Amino acid sequence: MINIEQAKSEFKKYLQQFQASDSHIQLKIDHTFRVIAVSKTIAESLGLSEEEVNLAQLIALLHDIGRFKQISQFQTCIDEKSMDHAEYGADILFQDKKKIRLFIDSHEYDTIIEKAVRNHSKFSLPKGLTKKEDQQAKIIRDADKLDNLYLKQFQNIDDIFKGSGQKELFTSQITPKVYEDFCQEKCIMVTDRKTPADFWVCILAFIFDLNFAISYQMVKENNYINHIIDRLTFKHKQTAEQIEEIRKIANDYLERKIKEVSR
Ligand SMILES: [Fe+2]
Numbered sequence: 001m002i003n004i005e006q007a008k009s010e011f012k013k014y015l016q017q018f019q020a021s022d023s024h025i026q027l028k029i030d031h032t033f034r035v036i037a038v039s040k041t042i043a044e045s046l047g048l049s050e051e052e053v054n055l056a057q058l059i060a061l062l063h064d065i066g067r068f069k070q071i072s073q074f075q076t077c078i079d080e081k082s083m084d085h086a087e088y089g090a091d092i093l094f095q096d097k098k099k100i101r102l103f104i105d106s107h108e109y110d111t112i113i114e115k116a117v118r119n120h121s122k123f124s125l126p127k128g129l130t131k132k133e134d135q136q137a138k139i140i141r142d143a144d145k146l147d148n149l150y151l152k153q154f155q156n157i158d159d160i161f162k163g164s165g166q167k168e169l170f171t172s173q174i175t176p177k178v179y180e181d182f183c184q185e186k187c188i189m190v191t192d193r194k195t196p197a198d199f200w201v202c203i204l205a206f207i208f209d210l211n212f213a214i215s216y217q218m219v220k221e222n223n224y225i226n227h228i229i230d231r232l233t234f235k236h237k238q239t240a241e242q243i244e245e246i247r248k249i250a251n252d253y254l255e256r257k258i259k260e261v262s263r
Pocket of ligand 1: 063121
């Protein structure tokens, strides 16, 4: 049996060692609790059992547990500059002191939870997952991306583009490989991102790695694509034109996926 309320209270105890006054820590706590709500919505939309809906919420509660040590040690959420927070989170839960037992008594779901946490921020899921592992791994990946899209509508622009000045941001161009990948409805590899505009395109490309009907519907109904695109006006003529093409590709893709999955 999964007791999600008890797990939440254990999670809050775990967080006491970190500085709540650190705005990055608070951002990640808020993110975690919104992702729980989105995971619940997705799991319920799939008609899962109450236990499976609770499992999806438990995975969401724990998915970013590695973030808090990452932030307090490295003062950054950028994995490439610090550590793989997803792998680290899975290690906290399942290696050494096996913190997972604080959050759930039963061993029954350990493999599902570990694989979902470990793989939640990978470019793609590994092969060979069981049906249940695959389903829960996809729920957390969708919920995490949906919250990232939600946040990009109003997250402070200077915070998002730390290190690149306003001038560089607005004159920025999209790297050809990034634009080509987007046009082919592909997610953008972190290593291919070179410019601030690439980063913005990468966020929008999250829609190409969504898995469930309700996820596409949430992006459409909340108008995330248009809201995010409308936040920035790129001054470079080609970038501005490409961004409009990207808007069209993204909105067409959502329409098509919503039709496909509702068939
Ligand atoms: Fe994460």
